[in-house]
Amino acid sequence: MINSKIKFIESFFPEKVLTNDMISMEFPTWDSSKIEEKVGVKNRYVVQENETALDLAYSAASKILERYDKNKIDFVILCTQSPEYILPTTACILQAKLGLNKNVGAFDFNLGCSGYIYGLGIAKSLINTNMAKSVLLVTSETYTKHINKLDFANRSIFGDAATATIIEVDENECLHEFVYGTDGNGACNLIIPNGGARNIREDDPVLLDAQNGNKRTENDLFMNGPEIFNFTITTIPKLINDVLQKNNLEISDIDYFIFHQANKFMLDYLRKKMKVDSEKFYNNILEIGNTVSSTIPIALKECLEDNKVKTGDKVLLCGFGVGYSWGATVITI
Template structure:
């Protein structure tokens, strides 16, 4: 039995944070400087009372409407989020009720960030191959903006909120081939929200200013940018080499590369280091920023719409954890 991507839709919140708005708050960072460095011109921000389940519902309903999918056919929900509505219950269970999907449906959350979509496809394929489910709705939904300190200008320029819904089934537009997955938890503290869990339950962090004028607080998102870059620089070229070898393919056999849309600087660096032709490398972050686990499905949706997703498409996600994953999609 084969597992295939049948359809993708996504949702962006209504509120927009533009580079001009960031520049107004931080005059030393011009809008042009931000866009030149990151490739991002604006990012969408979830509303004060808008949370991961709300965005996930919007993405799922768009999936049903855009692709004429009957919600009664969904027999499993996989939700990738690091910003769940609650510690418990599972947000995927809340989604089943909100969406009116039959109670015979399985549902679970998994906590993973920028590699989450690739891992989610691996889980979905496993459920199909094992005969456990036939129509799996894989949702990625993050409200990272709620983790970011208002005076952390670096992270505010990069991250946006979004949700994407992908139907994985036994038939569809792209067969999901083999995977390469990896983990290195030694880098956990380089991208972390330290307070709020069981190990550090109290929300009592103190503001600290770094050498670049960013404010950090253990209650908020912390990212050690240089170490994240070094990790990506070392791990991702190896990942791409491994996934190509597993499929007995060369770089030239890949028709399109869709990487996690971290920021344009990192993407350009990886593209050149791996030796990928620019016309085979897909970018989609200008108007939404780094949406964590939703970057790959959003980029895939747009690539499909532009008729650029054909033949062999290599997807790759990497980041928080550290974690990384790649797969080949055959269109």
């Protein structure tokens, strides 16, 4: 079997920053200190009105192509829930903007917080089956475009960002076994009700109470926080056990853990429940917020740069959220 490995990771953030103080100026009753303590976010990057996920994706991919020969890429996969158009696929437009060869494959896939795990699995499959030798995996999300301006709860959580990862043929298999899961019964708990084929986007939507003074319409993102939390704490510990078992590993064999950066409280809860030392567990979304499918690659890049993980380390990656969708794998650095 042909083996694969992550070679390079880059990230890109918009220039505009939304701070807790800025949100407090709009909503004087909103306690920014409590949000920072519980959610773990102080600042987040947000796109401008005319800035899209494609723009962020192009910038992230351009950074990685400064040190990687674009002619080696033979597949582009783009994870986003903020596509440029309903059709064509955003990955096709990205291929042209990057000036990649026309004999590359390219497609989008619509996933949120589990997206990077799925993307790595797809890239591994393409390489292991000799359909590609070099895959450009891009995650790019602009959830802030989906959030109502009066929904300060969700505005305090989410930020915008993009990442680009090169997965390439390698002598050793460094992307190990994957475990995936899905429960579409939870779809209603993290959803944008209008805008698809089922419910058209309304021109004059009714403003709804989204609890605790937050407001939204059916055109906007809705998140049932308590239900998302319950799903996570019941599903993810089993997922970790399953992926360790599938890779014939014990939890003590893992050098570092990188989970989707949903919020500080949730990550603290999961770490303690799994009895993982805080020094082996990434938890830092203070300056960027929850960037959905980009949180794991951003965290992995930061851990590599800060020498929290090094060559030969085994790192457990875990993503979970909207769908419900979840996935995990173990990689060797």
